[in-house]
Amino acid sequence: MTDIGRYSRQVLFQPIGREGQSLLRKARVAVVGMGALGTVLSSQLVRAGVGFIRLIDRDIIEPSNLQRQSLYDELDAEQGRAKAEVAAEKLRAANSDVEIEIAIEDVNSQNGERLLSDVDLVMDGTDNFEVRYLINDIAVKHNIPWSYGGAVSSYGTTAFFRPGQTPCLVCLFGLNQTGGGHDTCDTVGVIAPIVSIIASYQIAEALKYLTGNLHALSNSVTYLDVWKNEFRSVQFGLPKGACPCCHQHRFIALEGRTNGLTVSLCGRKTIQVRPTVGLGVSLMQMAQQLAKFGEVRHNPNLLRCDFGDTQLTLFADGRALFHGVEDEKTARNLYARYIGI
Known part of the structure; x- marks a missing residue:
C-alpha cells in the first residue's frame, strides 16, 4: 500500500500534510510499557506511519488485562505470552512499513540509556513514578522530549515535556513521588475510556512535535x-x-542503584525479582x-512454570515474576530455591 493511499486522510489534514508525513516516517519513538496506555499509544503511532518504534515491556x-489493553486477546492471555512480543506481531500486521523493535526488559538505571537515548521521543505508558523519574532523567540528560501519561479509576493526567523549554517532572512534582500513597489499578480499578482518552492526548502532542508544529503544543498539564x-x-x-534535575543536572534516578525486587502494580498479586x-x-x-x-x-523469550498455588515467569535476563505471591521475602526465597541465585 502506497503512502499516499495509507495516509491520505492524515496528509489531507493541513497542519501535517506531505511534509509532516515525511517527518513522521523518519521519526524514532520508544514506548515504555505495553499495558493499557502503551497498547493505544503504539497502535496510533504505527497507524500514523512513525518510521521506527521500540516497544519496551517487562510483563506477560x-x-x-483484556478489559483495557486493546492489542491482546484470550489466546494470548491463556498462553501467558510477553506483551511486547504479541504487540509487535499485531502492529506489524497493521502496518508492515514501520520498523518495530521489541525489548522484553524492565527499564532501570542500568539499561535505561541504552533503551531510550537513541530516539526522538519517549512515550510513557507505565504505571509507576519510579520509571517516570528515570525517563525524565534520561530525557533531560540527552535532550529528548517525552510524554507523561497516567490513568486510573476514571481520571488521568498527561503532559508533554521538552528539556530546556518546559519544566521537567522534578520541577513539577519534586523528588518524593516514588513512594506509596497513590491510587493504582489494584486499589481503585480503571475503566477503558480514560485510558484511550489520555493516550490519545499523548499522541496528539506527539504528532504536533514530530511534524514540527511546536506552536500548537499545549505546554500544560492536563487532567x-x-x-x-x-x-x-x-x-x-x-x-x-533551582531544579536538581534540569538546572543542576543531578540525575538521581539514573545514577541510583535499582532494587532487586519490585511489586508489579495494576493487575494482580505478582512480585518481580530482578538480580x-x-x-x-x-x-x-x-x-x-x-x-x-x-x-x-x-x-525463546520466556519460560513459565506452574507450581500449583504459585506460577513463575522467567526471562532470559534472569528477571522473574512470581504470580500468586504477596510477600517479598517469599518471592526472594522462591527465586533462590528455583533459579539458584
Missing part, C-alpha cells in the same frame, strides 16, 4: 475525569532555576531443571 499477558465530567488544564511556567547484577540464563536448561517441580512451557 493475563486475563485481567480529566470522564465519570465526573471534569477537565482542567494548567499552563506550564518556566523551568525552576542486582546482570544474569543471563538458558531457558531451555531451566525448563529441564524446573520440570520436576511443575508444568513448564517456554519459548
Whole structure:
C-alpha cells in the first residue's frame, strides 16, 4: 500500500500534510510499557506511519488485562505470552512499513540509556513514578522530549515535556513521588475510556512535535475525569532555576542503584525479582531443571512454570515474576530455591 493511499486522510489534514508525513516516517519513538496506555499509544503511532518504534515491556499477558489493553486477546492471555512480543506481531500486521523493535526488559538505571537515548521521543505508558523519574532523567540528560501519561479509576493526567523549554517532572512534582500513597489499578480499578482518552492526548502532542508544529503544543498539564465530567488544564511556567534535575543536572534516578525486587502494580498479586547484577540464563536448561517441580512451557523469550498455588515467569535476563505471591521475602526465597541465585 502506497503512502499516499495509507495516509491520505492524515496528509489531507493541513497542519501535517506531505511534509509532516515525511517527518513522521523518519521519526524514532520508544514506548515504555505495553499495558493499557502503551497498547493505544503504539497502535496510533504505527497507524500514523512513525518510521521506527521500540516497544519496551517487562510483563506477560493475563486475563485481567483484556478489559483495557486493546492489542491482546484470550489466546494470548491463556498462553501467558510477553506483551511486547504479541504487540509487535499485531502492529506489524497493521502496518508492515514501520520498523518495530521489541525489548522484553524492565527499564532501570542500568539499561535505561541504552533503551531510550537513541530516539526522538519517549512515550510513557507505565504505571509507576519510579520509571517516570528515570525517563525524565534520561530525557533531560540527552535532550529528548517525552510524554507523561497516567490513568486510573476514571481520571488521568498527561503532559508533554521538552528539556530546556518546559519544566521537567522534578520541577513539577519534586523528588518524593516514588513512594506509596497513590491510587493504582489494584486499589481503585480503571475503566477503558480514560485510558484511550489520555493516550490519545499523548499522541496528539506527539504528532504536533514530530511534524514540527511546536506552536500548537499545549505546554500544560492536563487532567480529566470522564465519570465526573471534569477537565482542567494548567499552563506550564518556566523551568525552576533551582531544579536538581534540569538546572543542576543531578540525575538521581539514573545514577541510583535499582532494587532487586519490585511489586508489579495494576493487575494482580505478582512480585518481580530482578538480580542486582546482570544474569543471563538458558531457558531451555531451566525448563529441564524446573520440570520436576511443575508444568513448564517456554519459548525463546520466556519460560513459565506452574507450581500449583504459585506460577513463575522467567526471562532470559534472569528477571522473574512470581504470580500468586504477596510477600517479598517469599518471592526472594522462591527465586533462590528455583533459579539458584
